Structure formats: C-alpha cells, structure tokens
Amino acid sequence: MQERLQKILSQAGIASRRESETIIAAGRVAVNGVVVTELGTKADTDTDTITVDGKPITVAEKRVYLLLYKPVGYMTTMKDPEGRPIVSDLLKGIQERVYPVGRLDYNTEGLLLLTNDGAFANMLMHPSHEVDKGYLVRVSGHVSPAQIQKLAEGVKLEDGMTAPAKVLPVSESDNNSWISITIHEGRYRQVRRMCEAVGLNVVRLKRSRYDFLEIGDMKPGEFRHLTSEEVAKLKRKTVPGGTGRGPRKTGVVARRKTAPRR
Numbered sequence: 001m002q003e004r005l006q007k008i009l010s011q012a013g014i015a016s017r018r019e020s021e022t023i024i025a026a027g028r029v030a031v032n033g034v035v036v037t038e039l040g041t042k043a044d045t046d047t048d049t050i051t052v053d054g055k056p057i058t059v060a061e062k063r064v065y066l067l068l069y070k071p072v073g074y075m076t077t078m079k080d081p082e083g084r085p086i087v088s089d090l091l092k093g094i095q096e097r098v099y100p101v102g103r104l105d106y107n108t109e110g111l112l113l114l115t116n117d118g119a120f121a122n123m124l125m126h127p128s129h130e131v132d133k134g135y136l137v138r139v140s141g142h143v144s145p146a147q148i149q150k151l152a153e154g155v156k157l158e159d160g161m162t163a164p165a166k167v168l169p170v171s172e173s174d175n176n177s178w179i180s181i182t183i184h185e186g187r188y189r190q191v192r193r194m195c196e197a198v199g200l201n202v203v204r205l206k207r208s209r210y211d212f213l214e215i216g217d218m219k220p221g222e223f224r225h226l227t228s229e230e231v232a233k234l235k236r237k238t239v240p241g242g243t244g245r246g247p248r249k250t251g252v253v254a255r256r257k258t259a260p261r262r
C-alpha cells in the first residue's frame with residue numbers, strides 16, 4: 001500500500017513524523033536508490049526499497065489475529081493446485097497476509113484462527129502447549145457407552161495411541177447421534193480417524209472451541225478480530241512462567257515443594 005514517506009519512517013521507528021520530514025528534506029532518504037526530498041512523496045514498503053542514510057529500513061507489519069468460522073468446502077491452505085476455495089477467500093477487507101494456525105479438513109467446519117504473527121502461531125501449534133480443541137461430531141446411528149469409553153481412554157491409530165480425550169454424548173435421534181470430543185493433540189484427521197477406529201461413521205464435524213475461544217453463534221464464513229485481551233490470554237498460555245499452564249514437562253516428575261498433608 002502506498003503511504004507518505006514521513007508516515008513510513010515514523011512507523012519504522014526512525015523518527016517522529018515531524019522529524020522525518022526534516023530528514024526527508026535534508027536529502028537523507030532514497031526510494032529505490034533515488035533520493036527524495038519532496039514531502040508528499042509516497043512509497044510502498046512491500047515493493048519499494050527505502051533507505052535512510054543508505055541503510056534500508058524495515059517496517060514491522062501490523063499484527064492481525066482472526067477467528068474464522070471455516071465452512072465445509074474450503075481448503076485450509078493459502079493456495080490450492082486444484083483451484084478449490086481457500087480460507088483466505090473469505091477474509092474480505094483484510095490486507096495482511098495471514099496464515100492458519102493448524103488445519104481443518106476440507107469437509108470439516110468451525111473455528112479456525114489465522115494470523116500473520118508466525119511466532120504466536122508456532123507456539124500455539126507446538127504439541128507441548130496442548131491447547132484444548134473441542135469438536136462436535138455427528139455420526140450415523142447410535143453411540144454405545146463402550147465406544148464413548150474407548151474414545152475417551154485413547155484408541156490405537158496407525159501413528160500410535162491417542163491421548164485420553166474428553167468425550168460426551170450430546171443428543172440422539174433415530175438416525176444420528178451428536179457427541180462432543182475434546183482433544184489437545186492435533187494429528188492429521190485425528191477426530192475422524194478416532195471415530196472410524198471405534199466403528200463410528202462421521203457425517204459432520206465441527207470445531208466449536210479452541211481453548212477458551214468458542215464459535216458461539218457465528219455463521220459459516222463469518223470472521224472477527226480477536227480482542228487484545230484474547231490475544232494476551234493466548235500468549236500467556238504459551239509463555240513459560242505466564243499465568244497459563246505453559247508447556248507441559250514430559251518425562252519429568254515434578255517434586256512437591258511442600259510436604260504432603262497427612
């Protein structure tokens with residue numbers, strides 16, 4: 001996006017807008033190698049190289065954090081070689097290049113986070129942070145208590161046992177049942193494979209929760225910006241020593257600091 005040079009310099013933290021005008025007028029700024037002294041001159045930080053005293057400036061991109069209700073029939077990728085719809089098609093008015101935090105299958109709907117904050121996304125996706133993801137699953141027919149128990153205890157998939165999950169029956173009709181499954185792992189098609197492994201046929205899969213974030217009454221295709229409080233709360237979870245759970249220590253038995261009560 002084309003913006004006035006003094007605004008670009010101040011956003012890059014070079015100087016205030018007023019001081020930047022003085023720097024420009026002094027002939028210290030060049031755009032693509034050409035010195036610019038006119039104050040109204042515009043440039044685009046995506047495509048132009050802007051230097052001050054010969055040194056290129058870097059502009060931090062505005063951080064964007066979005067919660068999208070991904071509809072069925074969209075790919076959670078930035079490009080699809082087969083030309084299918086992709087989630088970024090839904091983000092009208094968002095200029096920044098955002099990336100999905102994890103994936104939902106083409107036929108899965110529900111809560112998907114997108115951001116241009118790579119460090120934040122990587123932290124959330126790291127298995128050690130064990131963010132809870134809640135799914136509502138509609139399956140054909142009835143679900144037995146034994147199937148619920150197996151799903152909850154962990155099932156054997158080709159890539160190993162699944163961790164214990166929270167599994168609850170939600171409702172039942174003549175032909176279908178809804179169950180809710182909460183997992184903290186994020187393996188490929190995990191919920192579908194878990195259901196298949198206990199003999200359940202998934203007819204609809206919706207992610208309704210990501211940690212404390214709920215899809216609520218959003219409609220497929222709708223999105224909203226996360227509030228700064230929501231972003232801060234998610235960040236705290238991923239920072240060791242923050243007020244969230246932080247990464248789980250695996251293979252380490254924590255010692256009690258105080259003597260157990262008798």
Ligand code: URA
Nearest residue numbers: 104105108189191192
């Ligand atoms: N589990 C699945 O099977 N699919 C998804 O999209 C997400 C979790």
